[in-house]
Amino acid sequence: MKYGLWLLLALWPVAGLANEPGLAELLGRIRHNGSAEFSYQETRKLELATSPWSGRGMMLSGVDGSLIKLQLQPMRVIMVITGQRMYYWDPEQKQRHSGLIGQAGAAGEEITLFRFIIQGHTEHLQSTYDFTHQIRGKAWHLRMTPKPGLNDENAPTIEISGDEDNTKRQVLIRQADGESTEYQMVKTAEGPEVEKSIRRLLLEAIGD
Numbered sequence: 001m002k003y004g005l006w007l008l009l010a011l012w013p014v015a016g017l018a019n020e021p022g023l024a025e026l027l028g029r030i031r032h033n034g035s036a037e038f039s040y041q042e043t044r045k046l047e048l049a050t051s052p053w054s055g056r057g058m059m060l061s062g063v064d065g066s067l068i069k070l071q072l073q074p075m076r077v078i079m080v081i082t083g084q085r086m087y088y089w090d091p092e093q094k095q096r097h098s099g100l101i102g103q104a105g106a107a108g109e110e111i112t113l114f115r116f117i118i119q120g121h122t123e124h125l126q127s128t129y130d131f132t133h134q135i136r137g138k139a140w141h142l143r144m145t146p147k148p149g150l151n152d153e154n155a156p157t158i159e160i161s162g163d164e165d166n167t168k169r170q171v172l173i174r175q176a177d178g179e180s181t182e183y184q185m186v187k188t189a190e191g192p193e194v195e196k197s198i199r200r201l202l203l204e205a206i207g208d
Contacts (some may be wrong), residue, residue: 022133
C-alpha cells in the first residue's frame with residue numbers, strides 16, 4: 001500500500017478549531033473514550049485492480065486506547081495496536097508479526113490513523129489537515145483535506161460521516177492517485193464485554 005491511510009501525526013488541541021461555528025461541538029460528539037465494538041464492511045478501489053476488493057469484520061476499541069481490527073472475510077486476520085506495539089496474526093497462512101508501531105511501516109501507520117478516526121481523536125490530525133464540516137438534522141459530515149504545502153504530496157483526503165446517535169459511521173479515504181478505501185460501520189456493543197473480547201483477541205494475536 002502506498003502512503004495509504006497512515007500517518008503518525010503531531011498533537012494539537014481541539015480548542016484550535018473552536019472559532020469555526022459548530023466544529024468543536026461535532027468533534028466532541030464523535031469522540032469516545034470508552035470501549036466499543038463496530039461491525040464493518042470495507043471496500044477498496046485499487047489502481048491496478050479490475051474490480052473493488054471487499055472485506056468485512058469487527059473493529060474493537062478499548063478504554064485504554066487499544067484498537068483491534070478483526071477481519072472475518074475473505075479470511076480471518078487479527079491486527080492489534082496497543083500502547084506502542086502492533087501485533088498481526090493470520091491463522092490461515094500461519095503468519096505472526098509483532099513490533100513497535102514506528103517500525104511497522106504502512107500497516108502501523110494505517111491502524112494508528114484508524115484509531116484516531118474510530119475513537120474521535122481528530123486533534124491528532126489538525127497539524128496536517130484542514131477541517132470542513134456540515135450538520136444537517138441528525139446527519140453530520142466531516143472532511144479533512146491535506147494542508148497546502150505538505151511535504152508529502154500523497155497525503156489522502158479523509159471523510160467521516162454519521163448520525164446523531166453515533167451508532168453508524170462511514171469513513172472514506174481518497175488517495176492522491178485516485179485509489180480509495182471506504183468503511184461502513186455500525187456500533188454493535190460497548191462496555192465490559194467488549195473489553196473481554198479485546199483481551200481474548202490480543203492473547204490470540206500475541207500467541208501466548
